[in-house]
Amino acid sequence: MALAAVAKKKPENVAADRLRSLVERIERLDEERKALGNDIRDIYAEAKSAGFDVKVLRQLIRIRKQEPAEVEEQESLLDVYRRALGM
C-alpha cells in the first residue's frame, strides 16, 4: 500500500488492518502446525502397519526427550509406587 494511502486512513482503519494482518498470520501458522500434526499421525499409522506398537513408540519418544538421569529417577519411583500397591 502506498504511503499516501496509509496517511489518508482513519485511525480505526489502521487498527483494523493491523488486527487483520495479525489474525491472518496466526491462522496461516496454525494451519501449518495442523498439517504437521497430520503428518505425524501418518507416520504413527505407518509405524503401526510396520508392526510397531504405537503406545510404546509414543513412550519411547517421550523418554528420548528427557534427560537419562530424569528417566532413571522416574523409573525407580514408578518401581517404588508399584511395590507400594503390590503390583
Add this chain to the structure above:
Amino acid sequence: MALAAVAKKKPENVAADRLRSLVERIERLDEERKALGNDIRDIYAEAKSAGFDVKVLRQLIRIRKQEPAEVEEQESLLDVYRRALGM
C-alpha cells in the same frame, strides 16, 4: 546404504533401522511443530504490545474457524444460559 549391506543385515537390525527412521521423522516434524507454536506465541505477544486484548483475539480466531450459523446458535444458547443464572 548399498543393497549388499542391506542384504547382509540381520532381521532385528532392519527393524531397528526402521524404528530409528520412524522416530527421527516424528521428532523432526514435532520440532517444526513446536517452532510454529513459538512463532504463534510471538505474534500474540506482538498483538498485545500493539494494544490488542489477547483473550479476545483468541476468541476471534476461534469464531472465524466456525460456521456463522454455529456461532449464532452458540451465542443464543449462551444468552439463554446467562439468563437462567440471572447474569
